[in-house]
Amino acid sequence: MKKRLTVLYLTICLLSLGCDKDQTPKQIFHSLNITVGTGGTVDVDSGIYLEGTEISITATPDANFEFEKWSGDSESTSAVLSITMNKPIDLHANFKEKVDEQPTNSDAEITFFNSGLIDDSGYILAIENGQNTCYLIDHDGTKVFSWTFDRVLGQDIELTPEGNLIGLFKVDSTPIAFGGQSGIIREIDKEGNILWEYVLATENEITHHDLTQLPNGNILVLVWERIPLAEATAVGLNSTSDIFTEKVIEINPDSNEIVWQWKSWDHIVQDFNSELGSFGDPAVETDKINILYANSDVHEFVALGDVMHANGIDYLPEEDIIALSINFFSEVWIIDHSTTSEQARTSSGGQFDKGGDLLYRFGNQRVFGDIEGSNIFDFNHNPSFVNNSGEISVLIFNNNNAAGQSSAMEFLLPEINGSTPIGSDPNIIFEFTDSTLFFPRIGGASRLPNGNTLICEGDFGFWEVAPNGEIVWTYNGLGKQFWRGVFYSKDSPEITSLNL
Structure with a gap:
């Protein structure tokens, strides 16, 4: 009996050892x-x-x-x-x-300085193109305040009356990847904290290039909108893929709601397909957008579906109108903001009873159907309203690619109403150019309080010129590219809120 118990004990021990051998190693x-x-x-x-x-x-x-x-x-x-x-x-x-330092030859330099004529009443917000920084500079070139972001800019950024920044930032990836795409709008305080964020980046639409804050705090921003290939070819476009046209949306940052929008596709005209409601004569319906102008080989992005390429927006509160720079059409478009979104889809409603049709346009006679017509602009950026005692003008940067020499130009607008004649260009009341002033892709121009004009040359830096065209100040970024320079007076709420 004892022998059997011993064998049984040994068997149990062996089984026990076998079980321990198969156990999962302990995790550390x-x-x-x-x-x-x-x-x-x-x-x-x-x-x-x-x-x-x-x-x-x-x-x-x-x-x-x-x-x-x-x-x-x-x-x-x-x-x-x-x-x-x-x-x-x-x-x-x-x-x-960070310690602010005086600019050196490795940072930037002032290459021309006329202290008697410059407008030293404020600072310039220098926006480095496609980078993660912007900064305020004075006319000595000193950075008086700077910001660094965790994302690169989707081009435009501006100061709010509270001393915060409202700007566009790039999403990590997007199927809509034309130059200038962003996808994120952020409000950021002076310490770099994100106060508000709005994301619009889908397969069908994405924010891009430019925005502006309205007096009520809402944000106007440019959006690319996908139009299916079938709709594009139905109006006669020589497309092999979907296209992207422009729309403008207004976002209420308190509710994150789109409270107003305008779509360029609602206002096209084409003389290709008489079965469609958009059929008409572009030379007659000049307040419509001749979509077949996009069949001309004006830019390599057109073949990829980017057929208009808006790159600038400005708002005139006194008239409640919007100016758009349409780069591939080499035009400025003026539209009515007083409509409802539903009226903006039609040709009636709003203060001028024109709905979302173009109130005015200028810059390129070829868009009316005659491809041999004349043109003022050869690509353009940054429309900027100027209100001089009730006379409204628009400043714009004319890239002027074919000539290889850019210019800042100011045009006196006719009275904008429901019957403003469209088809002839307005009078030029100011123009500045220089044999060394040229960049084909970006740039800008805006009016300073003393009447001087601030010009952004994308691959150089900034120029300030007097009303008579005299150069009074230049800032060389030494290899940096700048999207834009925005002037803020030292006594403006945007600057005083920063407590510099």
């Missing part, structure tokens, strides 16, 4: 402790992680700060740190406050 975890100094954030939280886990940590500085280094278990000076959890790890992200 390590702690990650991350602390952050003043002036920034990190994108990974402290916690417990499985051994062997690979983690990428990014340190992002606040406005007016920069990343200095990691301390603890790493001394890296790279803001992006990759670690493997093979032991407990302690990290501290160190930031340091």
Whole structure:
């Protein structure tokens, strides 16, 4: 009996050893402790992680700060740190406050300065094109305040009366990737905190290029809108893919609602398909958009579906009208903002009873059907209303690609009403050009309080010229590209709210 019990005991022990051999190895975890100094954030939280886990940590500085280094278990000076959890790890992200410095030859330089004629009553918001920064400069070239962002700009940004920034920023990826796309609108305070964000980036539409804040706080912004290939070819476009036309939306940032919109596609005319409601004579219906002008080979993006390419917007509150720069049409369009969204789809309603039809347009006679017609603009940017005691004009940057020499031009508008004649160009009342002034892709012009004109030359920097065309100030960015320069008076709420 005792022998049997011994055998049974040995059998149980062997089975027990076999079971222990098949058990899953014990998992090992390590702690990650991350602390952050003043002036920034990190994108990974402290916690417990499985051994062997690979983690990428990014340190992002606040406005007016920069990343200095990691301390603890790493001394890296790279803001992006990759670690493997093979032991407990302690990290501290160190930031340091930026120190404003006088510009040097590696930063920027003032190449012309006439202190008696410059308008030194304010600062210029210098917007670096497609970068993650903008800054206020004075006429000495000193950066008096700067911002750095965690995303690159989707081109335009401007100051609010509260001293915040409203701007466009690029999404990470989008199927609509023409030059100038953004997808995100943000309001950011002077410390770099995001106060509000609105995202419009889908397969069918995306914000792009330019925005402006209305007096009521709402935001007007340009949007590309997809038009299916079948609709494009039905009106006679030589397309092989969907196209993208322009619309303007107004967003209420308090409710995140689109409270008004205007669509260019609702106001096209074509002489190709008589079965469609858009059929007509572009030379007669000049308040409509001759969509077949997009069949001309004006830009390589047209073949990709970007058939209009609006790149600038401005609003005139005294008249409640909007100016649009339409780059591939080489035109400025004036539309009515007083309509409802439903009226804006039609040809009636609003203060001029024109609905969403064009109130006025100028810059290119070829858009009316005669491809050999004359043109003032050869690509254009940044329409800017000027109100001189009731006389309304528009300043614009004429890239003038074919000539290889750009210019800032001001046009006195006729009285805008429901019967304003369309077809002839307005009178030029100011023009400045120079043999060295040229950039084919971006640029801008705006009027300063003393009557001077501020010009942004995209690949150079800024010019300031007097009403008689005399150059009074130039700022050379030394290789930087600038989307635009926006002037703010020192006593404006935008500047006083910053407490510089």
